[in-house]
Amino acid sequence: MSVLVFVEDWNGSFKKASFEATSYAKRWANMMNTQVVAVTSNSTTSSELHAYGADHVLQITLTKTGMGIAEQLGQLCNDAQGVVIAGTALGKTIGPALAALNNGSLSTNTISLPLSINPTEVKRGAFSSKGIETIELNGSLPIISFVPNSIGIAEITGEGETNSKDITGNDLMEITEVNVASGKVALPEAEAVVSAGRGLKGPENWGMIEELADVLGAATACSKPVSDIGWRPHSEHVGQTGIQVNPNLYIAIGISGAIQHLAGVSASKTIVVVNTDSEAPFFKAADYGIVGDAFEVIPKLVDALRAFKAAS
Amino acid sequence: MPNHNPIMNILVCISHVPDTTAKINFTGDGKALDPNGVQFVINPYDEFGLTKALHLKEAHGGTITVINVGLAATEPTLRKALAIGGDKAVRINANPEDAITVAKELKNHIEANSYDLIICGQESIDYNGQQVPAMIAAMLKLPFANACVGLTINSDTALATSEIDGGHATFQAKLPMIVGGKKGLVEEKDLRIPNMRGIMSARTKPLELVEPSVNDGATKALHFEKPAPKAAVKMVDAGNVDELVRLLHEEAKAI
Ligand SMILES: Cc1cc2nc3c(=O)[nH]c(=O)nc-3n(C[C@H](O)[C@H](O)[C@H](O)COP(=O)(O)OP(=O)(O)OC[C@H]3O[C@@H](n4cnc5c(N)ncnc54)[C@H](O)[C@@H]3O)c2cc1C
Ligand SMILES: Nc1ncnc2c1ncn2[C@@H]1O[C@H](COP(=O)(O)O)[C@@H](O)[C@H]1O
Numbered sequence: 001m002s003v004l005v006f007v008e009d010w011n012g013s014f015k016k017a018s019f020e021a022t023s024y025a026k027r028w029a030n031m032m033n034t035q036v037v038a039v040t041s042n043s044t045t046s047s048e049l050h051a052y053g054a055d056h057v058l059q060i061t062l063t064k065t066g067m068g069i070a071e072q073l074g075q076l077c078n079d080a081q082g083v084v085i086a087g088t089a090l091g092k093t094i095g096p097a098l099a100a101l102n103n104g105s106l107s108t109n110t111i112s113l114p115l116s117i118n119p120t121e122v123k124r125g126a127f128s129s130k131g132i133e134t135i136e137l138n139g140s141l142p143i144i145s146f147v148p149n150s151i152g153i154a155e156i157t158g159e160g161e162t163n164s165k166d167i168t169g170n171d172l173m174e175i176t177e178v179n180v181a182s183g184k185v186a187l188p189e190a191e192a193v194v195s196a197g198r199g200l201k202g203p204e205n206w207g208m209i210e211e212l213a214d215v216l217g218a219a220t221a222c223s224k225p226v227s228d229i230g231w232r233p234h235s236e237h238v239g240q241t242g243i244q245v246n247p248n249l250y251i252a253i254g255i256s257g258a259i260q261h262l263a264g265v266s267a268s269k270t271i272v273v274v275n276t277d278s279e280a281p282f283f284k285a286a287d288y289g290i291v292g293d294a295f296e297v298i299p300k301l302v303d304a305l306r307a308f309k310a311a312s
Numbered sequence: 313m314p315n316h317n318p319i320m321n322i323l324v325c326i327s328h329v330p331d332t333t334a335k336i337n338f339t340g341d342g343k344a345l346d347p348n349g350v351q352f353v354i355n356p357y358d359e360f361g362l363t364k365a366l367h368l369k370e371a372h373g374g375t376i377t378v379i380n381v382g383l384a385a386t387e388p389t390l391r392k393a394l395a396i397g398g399d400k401a402v403r404i405n406a407n408p409e410d411a412i413t414v415a416k417e418l419k420n421h422i423e424a425n426s427y428d429l430i431i432c433g434q435e436s437i438d439y440n441g442q443q444v445p446a447m448i449a450a451m452l453k454l455p456f457a458n459a460c461v462g463l464t465i466n467s468d469t470a471l472a473t474s475e476i477d478g479g480h481a482t483f484q485a486k487l488p489m490i491v492g493g494k495k496g497l498v499e500e501k502d503l504r505i506p507n508m509r510g511i512m513s514a515r516t517k518p519l520e521l522v523e524p525s526v527n528d529g530a531t532k533a534l535h536f537e538k539p540a541p542k543a544a545v546k547m548v549d550a551g552n553v554d555e556l557v558r559l560l561h562e563e564a565k566a567i
Contacts, residue, residue: 065483066446066456066458067446067449067450067455067456070446070450088477089458089459089474089475089476089477090476090477092442092446092458092459093446093456093458095443095446096411096415096441096442096443096444096445096446096447096450097446097447097449097450097456098450099412099443099447099530100412100415100446100447100448100450100451101450101451103530104530105412105530105531106411106412106443106530106531107531108440108441108442108443109440109441109442121534124440125440126438126439126440126536127330127336127345127437127438127439127440128437128440129539130335130336130538130539131336131338131345131536131537131538131539132536132537132538132539133439133533133535133536134533134534134535134536134537135531135532135533135534136531136532136533136534137530137531138530138531138532139530170453172453172454172455172456172485173455173457173483173484173485173486173489174483174484174485175481175482175483175484176471176482176483176484177481177482178476178479178480178481178482179479179480179481180476180477180478180479180480181478181479184478186477186478188477189477192566192567216567224500228499228500228501234461234495234496235475235479235480237495240332240356240437241332241356241357241437241494241495242495244440248566249560249564249566249567259332259333260332260333263332266539267539269564269566270560270564270566272556272560273545283545283547284542284545285542286542286545287542287543287545287546287564288545288546288547288548288556288559288560288564289545289546289547289548290547290548290549290550290553290556291547291550292550293550296550297550297553300553301553301556301557304553304554304556304557305557305567308557308561308567312561
């Protein structure tokens, strides 16, 4: 018996969400007195996973799409007591596909460790972070897909073994093109996000936003109207109908804080708001606020952060 | 010349959700959403999907069926989808409490009919499941493009572009396929507000009622609560960004 964790590989290395997933699986496995089997396509650095709780690493050649991978994982679930998947873009397809194929019971958008086992209960975000749902997973295969960054990582001093296996799955479709911006921090997993709205007046003013993001190692984001008018790409649109984020730090510049915007960002741990209007609703959802003109405040903030980074 | 524009039979799966501006409250016992004062709308992701279906129908001809698994209260939402341009509606008369149950109901309907394309939204903004479309695709062994922001159809082949972490991927698939769509499938400006004629004709378009056939849920909502309220905001003077840096480092431990 075991907890199976799907560990996503990004070009031969692991992102934080992979370690978080392994660490989640370990803590759940401890509750059930069982071991963790980490499934990954990574063949070079998979031993890193032991330090996060993988007792066994199973290396398989994964197919290319979520549907194919779900089919492969499904064949490994015979004696699994639970499955953990990080809620990345890929994980969001794998989780429900696996649940459908293996009669599993799935919680997506999970934001807690299991509150109990037999039956498994977890907390999950609902109503775009306006609510928290406690859900019971019944059935023999509970599957937990968690929001990256919401659980945290626990390192242990563990070791284990790596095996490989041959398992096939069908992609059902063919990938014709992949475009991934290199060197940029992907929004859903970013630990810090610098986001700007219509208050910036035009796309030509995003230089200072990118600089700020750069000093912080942050991803850039924007409000919906900013992507609707084409100042920024749709993939940066955060909020209830865009990407939902929960970084450690969310800096909102020239964004009013409409309810639909807040719904996608309010789970962020620390929120900083910079706005000329002291009545902007965003201040009510913020931890720190500056009433001021972004064009004056942001360059100064960039300088101050550079000085801070240089000194620390 | 080969026919690149065959007639398309499109199914658009619609969830009925609280309006994005709704204040969310739960019943006193915390068991469910308190619907008092909440206005329900077509799930925004599904509105993009429905509009895409209209574009495809305009280019290819065909029929758009809109479907919802829900109780009678969801009918105005289906009528609205008809007013926007759906040709017929189906309501499966079950309370959509569990994603796998909803997915099985939809799968049964899809198997009994023949669709070239099934358009879902990436996510319902009520329970934020992101589950139903991938479940249907897995059960029917159909190609599936999640977070789909672009779709072109040529004869029996689709090219679908999906958001992936940090970028985009394009897939080629044979129809029928399933998409979990979002903004980008069509643009915000393409969304259509139903006009008087649409609303009038929606009243007479067919809305078929189907009794549920599935009864084996896998999850159960036990309790709902609101997130803890934030502590009051700390204001920092615009001239003193060093203080903000200090607070972020020492107090929030965010940098
Ligand atoms: C169905 C639906 C779904 C939606 N989903 C989303 C969503 O997912 N995400 C989202 O963001 N929105 C969403 N919206 C839109 C939302 O209602 C707001 O319209 C939007 O968030 C406002 O964007 P904004 O704050 O950039 O612009 P505005 O509301 O125009 O605010 C601009 C702000 O900038 C400030 N400002 C101006 N000049 C400066 C300056 N020099 N320095 C600093 N501050 C300045 C102003 O005081 C103001 O507060 C949705 C709306 C609907 C109807
Ligand atoms: N009750 C329902 N009736 C019809 N379609 C639904 C229902 N629930 C979910 N869907 C479809 O599945 C998509 C994703 O929903 P969900 O998995 O609930 O986040 C929605 O955008 C709809 O297209």
